[in-house]
Amino acid sequence: MKSKSDEELIELIVQNHRPALEELYDRYVKLIYSFSIKITKGDKEKTKEIVQQVFLRLWTTKSTYNPSQGQFVNWLLTITRNISIDLIRKEQKYKGTVQLELEEWQQMQGLQADDVQQQVTRNLLKQQIQEAKRHLSEPQQRLINLLYWEGYSLSEIAELEQKPLGTIKSRLHQALKKLRNNFNGKIGGVRHGE
Amino acid sequence: MGNKCDNLSLYIINELTNHDKKQFEDHLLKCAKCQQELKSIQETWQMLSYDVEETEVPESLKSQVMDFVFEENKFLKHEEKIEAEPISFKERILSVAKRHFSPISTAVTAILIICLIGFYWNSLQLKDTIKSLENKAADPTQIVTTYSLTGQSLAASATGSAYLLQEGTETSLVIALNNMPITKGNEVYQVWLLKNGNRQSAGTLIPDQNGSGLITYRLPPEYSFEDIGITLEPNPFNTQPQGQKVLGT
Numbered sequence: 001m002k003s004k005s006d007e008e009l010i011e012l013i014v015q016n017h018r019p020a021l022e023e024l025y026d027r028y029v030k031l032i033y034s035f036s037i038k039i040t041k042g043d044k045e046k047t048k049e050i051v052q053q054v055f056l057r058l059w060t061t062k063s064t065y066n067p068s069q070g071q072f073v074n075w076l077l078t079i080t081r082n083i084s085i086d087l088i089r090k091e092q093k094y095k096g097t098v099q100l101e102l103e104e105w106q107q108m109q110g111l112q113a114d115d116v117q118q119q120v121t122r123n124l125l126k127q128q129i130q131e132a133k134r135h136l137s138e139p140q141q142r143l144i145n146l147l148y149w150e151g152y153s154l155s156e157i158a159e160l161e162q163k164p165l166g167t168i169k170s171r172l173h174q175a176l177k178k179l180r181n182n183f184n185g186k187i188g189g190v191r192h193g194e
Numbered sequence: 195m196g197n198k199c200d201n202l203s204l205y206i207i208n209e210l211t212n213h214d215k216k217q218f219e220d221h222l223l224k225c226a227k228c229q230q231e232l233k234s235i236q237e238t239w240q241m242l243s244y245d246v247e248e249t250e251v252p253e254s255l256k257s258q259v260m261d262f263v264f265e266e267n268k269f270l271k272h273e274e275k276i277e278a279e280p281i282s283f284k285e286r287i288l289s290v291a292k293r294h295f296s297p298i299s300t301a302v303t304a305i306l307i308i309c310l311i312g313f314y315w316n317s318l319q320l321k322d323t324i325k326s327l328e329n330k331a332a333d334p335t336q337i338v339t340t341y342s343l344t345g346q347s348l349a350a351s352a353t354g355s356a357y358l359l360q361e362g363t364e365t366s367l368v369i370a371l372n373n374m375p376i377t378k379g380n381e382v383y384q385v386w387l388l389k390n391g392n393r394q395s396a397g398t399l400i401p402d403q404n405g406s407g408l409i410t411y412r413l414p415p416e417y418s419f420e421d422i423g424i425t426l427e428p429n430p431f432n433t434q435p436q437g438q439k440v441l442g443t
Binding site for chain 1: 200209242259264
């Protein structure tokens with residue numbers, strides 16, 4: 001099991017091979033758990049619920065992962081974020097539903113990170129993103145936080161910030177561009193996906 | 195063009211309406227700048243997920259997750275295996291019931307059963323009502339009018355009663371006679387119904403040895419008459435009275 005690639009494990013899961021799911025759990029639970037505990041602000045019960053749902057989805061909706069479209073871990077994180085935000089919104093009784101991960105997945109062109117270096121890469125990425133975030137203005141940081149981690153929609157954020165929706169939209173655009181520029185600058189020649 | 199490029203970020207975070215999304219995708223095919231930007235900004239958006247502190251995962255989580263995943267999927271397999279498993283019939287019924295009836299569906303089922311019983315009871319009641327209505331309609335030969343007939347001339351001692359019976363939509367006339375003189379030869383007593391001076395035959399009868407006789411005549415629909423007369427006729431097939439009147443109302 002340990003020597004198998006993520007794609008091979010997914011293949012085995014399609015054939016209802018339980019040890020393959022357990023192997024994927026061992027590989028990614030820390031990432032999923034860390035992500036979920038952040039998005040739930042440290043709520044261990046909700047985090048457990050999210051992790052359970054993520055692995056249930058892995059076990060039941062096997063066909064949605066297509067290796068040709070990108071790296072498995074990004075797909076996994078996209079699912080995790082969707083499930084988390086779905087849960088958060090349900091609990092906060094927000095209106096509107098979260099789009100299927102498939103849709104988002106289809107837009108996604110994942111990173112081609114080196115499998116061997118995954119853990120290292122992850123830590124590196126974390127440092128890079130945190131560094132890049134420092135270049136954002138206070139309102140830009142707040143926007144990214146509300147949007148990405150709290151699951152608010154842009155119009156809800158416009159309401160919270162008491163700003164026109166157009167302002168929030170362009171603030172988002174500026175924020176993402178600034179993140180991207182600082183991110184690329186730091187990584188330099190080893191930019192992912194190229 | 196400029197406006198459409200502005201939708202790039204919204205496209206990446208999936209906040210465009212289906213219509214706007216389609217438009218942006220069309221735009222994307224033509225706009226080299228957006229194509230270039232899309233990839234890098236999308237990556238940046240995804241990078242945000244790495245902005246987490248690594249957290250220790252509780253040891254017990256794995257079994258909780260695996261139990262959850264395989265419990266959720268259990269039925270399918272359980273269903274296949276059910277014969278092999280040495281569980282009692284009662285347990286099996288209970289587990290099937292548990293699986294198929296959530297509290298809500300149990301409540302719904304209970305309500306349906308109650309309704310069903312209600313409907314059944316109601317239909318029994320209805321059946322009874324209908325039956326009694328049918329009986330009422332079927333039996334009740336009701337006496338609408340009673341006439342008493344008195345004898346005269348040669349049958350002066352004769353008495354009789356006539357009843358107009360209503361049976362559904364049909365009306366019958368029943369006449370019972372007593373102490374009638376015995377007829378001789380072809381002689382018959384004939385009943386006549388009188389209306390506006392016209393007489394219509396309502397049948398003939400020959401009394402028994404005791405001088406008693408009974409005749410039933412079904413009246414034509416919507417028929418009415420004023421008086422009843424009985425004559426002694428020399429033969430049975432007269433359409434107008436020939437003999438003398440012996441009884442009348």
